[in-house]
Amino acid sequence: MTAVIGLAFGASVFLTSALSGVFGMAGGLILLWLLLLLLPASSAIAVHGVIQMVANGWRAVRSRAFIDYRIVAFAVLGLLAIAAVLTLARYTPEKATVCIAIGLMPILVWLPKSLFALDASRPLHAFICGVIAGGLNITVGIAGPTIDVFFIRTAMDRRKIVATKAVVQMTSHALKVIFYARSALALTPDEWLAIAAAAPFAVLGTNAGHAILHRITDHHFRTWTRWIVTVIGAFYMAQGLMLIL
Known part of the structure; x- marks a missing residue:
């Protein structure tokens, strides 16, 4: 990996981490899209998991006063259950399928609340959130967009939403890294060096996003979340269709 690509990667990690620091998601969507352009699907998902573990972990630390640990506990049970099932099934990802599936996710944030009255503060819903996540x-x-359906319509304020989602996502990314450990180990030393060098950018970006989060309103938080993930989803859908065609 050249120095120019390394710097571009670091800048991408900073900007996407800042975006996620504000909205609790969206940045990870962009980062995975960039990684899918450079790496096979399984390797891209593994690298994405490592970086997102750092970003979400630091976001959880910065917002720890707002974490709802009861929601986290039930969600983690769901995460462990589905991870066990997929391990037994020996699932392998395919790039076009990955892009199309992500491209469809933003539809969920536009569905009427009456259709899916999901609330992460309810134990069963938190468990289901963990399974789906x-x-x-x-x-x-x-x-991210799917987890958001369980949080964006609750009575929780934006800080509690971002903090609690950060812990759930951090755990989910950790399980993802373990699942794709073989693909991660196949990366070259230069690629691992670039990932390690990007970690501080994830922390800095998260700090920047955290500062912005406290300056926006709950209304703007919910509105911009929907539009941002919708635009990103459209890019994923286009890429997936191009891969198929």
Whole structure:
């Protein structure tokens, strides 16, 4: 990996981490899209998992006062359950399928609340959130827009949403890295060096996003979340269709 590509990668990690620091998602969608351009699907998902573990972990630390640990506990049970199932099934990702699946996810944030009255503060819903988050994170590398359906319509404020989602996503990404450990170990030393060098950018970007989060309103948070993930989803859908055609 050349120095120019390394710097571009670091800048991408910073900007996407900042975006996720504000909205609790979206940045990871862009980062995975960039990684899919450079690496095979399984390797891209593994690298994405490592970087997102750092970004979400630091976001959880910065917002720890707002974490709802009860929701986290039930969600993690769901994550572990689906990870066990997919391990037994020996699932292997395919790039076009990954892109199309992610491209369809933003539809969920536009569905009327009456159709899916999901609420992460309810134990069963939190468990289901964990199952879906873990399943999608392992199979297609991203689950943010789907997790958002369980949080964006609750009575929780934006800081509590971002903090609690950060812990759930961090755990989900950790399971994803373990699932794709073989692909991760196949990366070259230069690629691992680039990943290690990008970690501080993830922390800095998260700090920047955290500062912005406290300056926006809950209304703007919910509105911009929907539009941002929709635009990103359209790019994924286009890439997936191009791969098939």
